[in-house]
Amino acid sequence: MLQQLLAGSLEDANARRRERPYAAVEAEALDRPAALDALHALAPAEHIKVIAEVKRASPSRGDLAEIAEPQALAAQYEAGGASAVSVLTEERKFKGSLADLEAVRKAVSIPVLRKDFIGDEYQVLEARAAGADLVLLIVAALPQSTLERLHSLIRELGMTPLVETHSEEEVARAVDLGAQLVGVNARDLTTFELDRDLFGRVADQIPAGVIRVAESAVLGVDDVQHYREAGADAVLVGEALVTNDPIATLASYLSV
Numbered sequence: 001m002l003q004q005l006l007a008g009s010l011e012d013a014n015a016r017r018r019e020r021p022y023a024a025v026e027a028e029a030l031d032r033p034a035a036l037d038a039l040h041a042l043a044p045a046e047h048i049k050v051i052a053e054v055k056r057a058s059p060s061r062g063d064l065a066e067i068a069e070p071q072a073l074a075a076q077y078e079a080g081g082a083s084a085v086s087v088l089t090e091e092r093k094f095k096g097s098l099a100d101l102e103a104v105r106k107a108v109s110i111p112v113l114r115k116d117f118i119g120d121e122y123q124v125l126e127a128r129a130a131g132a133d134l135v136l137l138i139v140a141a142l143p144q145s146t147l148e149r150l151h152s153l154i155r156e157l158g159m160t161p162l163v164e165t166h167s168e169e170e171v172a173r174a175v176d177l178g179a180q181l182v183g184v185n186a187r188d189l190t191t192f193e194l195d196r197d198l199f200g201r202v203a204d205q206i207p208a209g210v211i212r213v214a215e216s217a218v219l220g221v222d223d224v225q226h227y228r229e230a231g232a233d234a235v236l237v238g239e240a241l242v243t244n245d246p247i248a249t250l251a252s253y254l255s256v
């Protein structure tokens, strides 16, 4: 499934590339005001931080919410105290788009993450051209050499890579990249199974000074507490925010 999702995102990016060639998107990316400092925004603090996700649907959970105006939801996230906004831009299964990211970028002044299946340079340039400050890199999806290339490019463009892992071995690969922001996804993207305890099992392997993000499987404040006790600096939450009142839900999480 993961390779299929990656292939779909790459195919869609190639179609866009025929309309807007590499050089044009590169020029737009370089023309943007500097990316926001996501490492600063997500730095460890007394309370846990939240990366709040704009998420309409997913292959494992189906349709979650309509979200006609992603910019309005993102503004609520910011007002509710989120430290960053994640925007799904995958079109086929998650019903997102780069247009969503651009709309969100205009509406908030906290860092914005491009959440997609990223596998080539063109997608990274697109992210910056649309105003992203952070770009997701999924270790399980790519060979190490590709991860290295994309990780460097994201940084050269002034953005921050969020390096997503799902095992001890993948955490080791993230550390080898020199990742400063590491996510541990409780959801296995090949089987879609959730393992809320995975974060706690691998967190110790993430070196001190690296920001640790627990991704997925937050359905309530107890899950946030669970991740905090296991050492998470931040949680990445989608479903629970798009299916409940975002401001009240965020308020309960941010007290952890």
Ligand SMILES: O=P(O)(O)OC[C@@H](O)[C@@H](O)c1c[nH]c2ccccc12
Binding pocket: 053, 055, 115, 116, 138, 164, 185, 215, 216, 217, 218, 236, 237, 238, 239, 240
């Ligand atoms: O909706 P949830 O369970 O709160 O999960 C959010 C986020 O972690 C999830 O959307 C996600 C994590 N990694 C991904 C990679 C691709 C697509 C989606 C994801």
